[in-house]
Amino acid sequence: MNLVQISNLDKSYGQLKAVSNFTLSADQGELLAVAGPDGAGKTTIFRTVCGLLEYDNGTINLAGFDIDKDFDKIKPLLGYMPQNFSLYPDLSVEENLYFYAGLFGMKKNEYQQKRERLYQFSGLGLFAKRRAGKLSGGMKQKLALSCNLIHDPKILILDEPTTGVDPVSRRQLWDILKTLKQDGSTIIVSTPYMDEVALADRAIFVHNGKKLIEGKPNELLSHFNSAIYKIKAVPSSGIMDQLNQIEGITSRRFGSSIHLYTRPQQNMEVYYNRLSQLGISAESISPIKPELEDLFIQLMEQSDA
Amino acid sequence: MYKIKFIAQKELWHILRDPRSLIIAILMPIVMTLLYGYAINLDIKNIKLAVIDFDKTSASSNLMGRFYNSGYFSEVTDPVSINDPEMILKKGQANAVLIIRQGLGEAIQKLKSMRNLASVSIDNYELGLIVDGSDANMAAAAGSYSSIIISQVIKDNLPLGFEFPGIRISRQVLYNPDLKSSHFFVPGLIAIILMMISALLTSVTIAREKESGTMEQLLTTPITPRQIIIGKTLPYVGLAILDGFLVLGFGGFYFGVPFIGSTLLLFVFGVIYVIAALAIGIFISTIVKTQQLAMMGAMMVTVLPSVMLSGFIFEIKNMPLVLQIITHIVPARYFLLIVRGIMLKGSGIELLWVEAAFLIALAIVLLSVATKLFKLRVS
Structure with a gap:
């Protein structure tokens, strides 16, 4: 069953087009990742979908309701976790939960049961009396998520829940999302981390407010249409300049090494001569497997060109 | 209704957990009452009065006694020159000089022996008062205090039940016969403080939710703007009313400000006034995005006009016409008249x-x- 349907969404801030012709759909029990760098338009899309921003064109339909006509009917079914911590730092963990339970009109015993369950899977029970502002980054995110789960939403929209969170908590948060998905929630989560995309059922790459590609994580890489080579050399600005002058390959710094991208079906050996002039021997060049990040960068450059 | 309770409770938690704002909300009314009622005392006392007595009768020394015992005038030890009485004012040794011409004793005698208006004619007896006008407030006060004292002297010397039409006192002071400024200021302060607490704190609290991003989370929950507004403002209404009572009690016990009218009536109007103030606070918070801007905006839009344009300090009828027109949209203007009317x-x-x-x-x-x-x- 299709629970989220966004069609041909347009949104601009004055002259700046933040989202253009964006379409997204998610089924019940689906975990959908929206990936893209900072400023790609992820937050704008999410805020618009949650009714926090006006939009110029398109339609947004959640759980069968049009957001413009029946937003009141959508709200009880929706959980939205903003990118920045949006709870009250001077209220304790328990008080924050109590407050949101109240806003969703929950009965007292209903709330208490739900709270214990949320404590169990988040591990927040130990910190029930601690002020939210004094929690660690990971715990804050778990609390924010818990506050959005208190009313058992059908649709959960999470804006970069793992940004600024330690690796262990990141892993835990994704485990929680997988459990929720199995319970039948539809989850749309944005992330700047490509390794998290692999954990989702489906992913959408976004750049400059446009959809670059959409598909299952393990099928996405088939769209990568070039070869990558890793060069063991210090990526000084001098060498990068000269590499960029070579026709037919693209080079990019990658940590303390350099990645070279050739055109599809191009043989790397034709460049060995040019490269050796730059002091790069054939032995220091080795082919590597492309990753989602490589695909993203390729698509991004094609879209910019 | 049920959801409003949660918003109000959360807001109350915020207030109780931020000791600074709580202290401000409780201490500010007390400090302001003290300041206006005491430190910034507009009562003129101890006007240094020199006297030139040409009459030298018991009547003249009696009159001098009335001035000095009034509590408003104090004796001057420096000598005053008969030929140049202004000199003592120029030197700053006195604020005013009272000149008692010869004939006061006789004039008082004539007053006492009056039987009917036709039988007695008194000469135009005049007292002279030279006042240092460089301090306008003091000069005005010296003039009005003198006329009060003199009219009292005349009344005391007239035969019982006799109304003497020959003296006209140009100014009558009603309701605050002692001209105590605390009696004027304390009711006014209630207007200022209610406005301050309601508008300022409300605008800051909504701006805070915007600034910290919590509004974003709040708005995706099933709650209406009206519920948010009512819930968030309710605790501040309570705080404002508490502050109102604080000023009232402090003014009453410490400065002896009377409360003649109905407390219930004042309470009802107080609530209406607070609603107007809250609305201004909400209005400001919809425009600004940060707490700091909200605070400054509230100061400009509420506190300043409430102090300056309500008649709290400056009389509205003495203002330029443009300002007089503006005073009509200042809620404090109306509440001030109401609260003074009820109390005094x-x-x-x-x-x-x-x-x-x-x-x-x-x-x-x-x-x-x-x-x-x-x-x-x-x-």
């Missing part, structure tokens, strides 16, 4: 309905505009 004169609704009508109209307009503008969307 014991006025009831039959005398205050015009002000009341203006205040209610202003509150309704402000509140409906504010709730309409309050957005359900983030920037």
